[in-house]
Amino acid sequence: MTNQNIIRRYIVIGERRFSNYWWAIISFLGSIGFLLTGISSYLGQDLLPIIHSSTINFFPQGLLMCFYGSLAFLMSLYWCLLIIWNVGGGFSEIDFQNGYIRIFRWGYPGKNRRIDLKYPIKEVEAIKIEQKFRTILIRLKGKTEIPFIGTTEPLTLKLLEKQASELARFLDAPLEGF
Numbered sequence: 001m002t003n004q005n006i007i008r009r010y011i012v013i014g015e016r017r018f019s020n021y022w023w024a025i026i027s028f029l030g031s032i033g034f035l036l037t038g039i040s041s042y043l044g045q046d047l048l049p050i051i052h053s054s055t056i057n058f059f060p061q062g063l064l065m066c067f068y069g070s071l072a073f074l075m076s077l078y079w080c081l082l083i084i085w086n087v088g089g090g091f092s093e094i095d096f097q098n099g100y101i102r103i104f105r106w107g108y109p110g111k112n113r114r115i116d117l118k119y120p121i122k123e124v125e126a127i128k129i130e131q132k133f134r135t136i137l138i139r140l141k142g143k144t145e146i147p148f149i150g151t152t153e154p155l156t157l158k159l160l161e162k163q164a165s166e167l168a169r170f171l172d173a174p175l176e177g178f
Contacts, residue, residue: 007096010092012126013089014089016083027075032073033069037053037144041061073178076096082134084108088154089105100119100121103119104116119138125139125140126168126176127174128175134160136167164177
């Protein structure tokens with residue numbers, strides 16, 4: 001079977017990873033605990049049954065707990081927005097039928113939220129592995145390197161090499177970066 005009528009797509013997860021959901025929830029719960037503890041020390045009433053506000057002075061401990069709780073709440077809100085917007089998510093596609101490589105990613109909201117790049121397949125010079133960041137790059141003529149497949153979870157070098165060699169075979173391009 002020839003590559004002439006084949007479209008191959010690689011999905012990029014972006015911010016919708018389990019670890020981001022986990023840290024958003026943990027930081028949110030922690031922020032609520034700190035905020036309620038700080039407010040409890042100010043009011044002199046126990047808003048949380050496990051904390052006795054009479055043992056915490058509002059100044060400086062309660063005030064600092066409100067401050068840290070507010071920062072943690074803002075951080076968890078930011079994490080949730082990144083997950084909703086799916087920053088960095090998208091796909092990389094090789095379309096032999098139309099003769100191009102397409103890189104599509106979602107960015108931050110605004111005028112340039114959609115990142116959609118197309119390059120002719122004829123411009124591909126080599127496939128390169130960036131071992132430090134566990135990324136597979138496509139080197140185009142003119143020495144331009146574009147990230148094609150980025151891994152969100154830690155992969156072994158052997159698995160990364162396998163993916164890169166399959167891509168190099170598919171594109172009929174040399175493999176670099178070992």
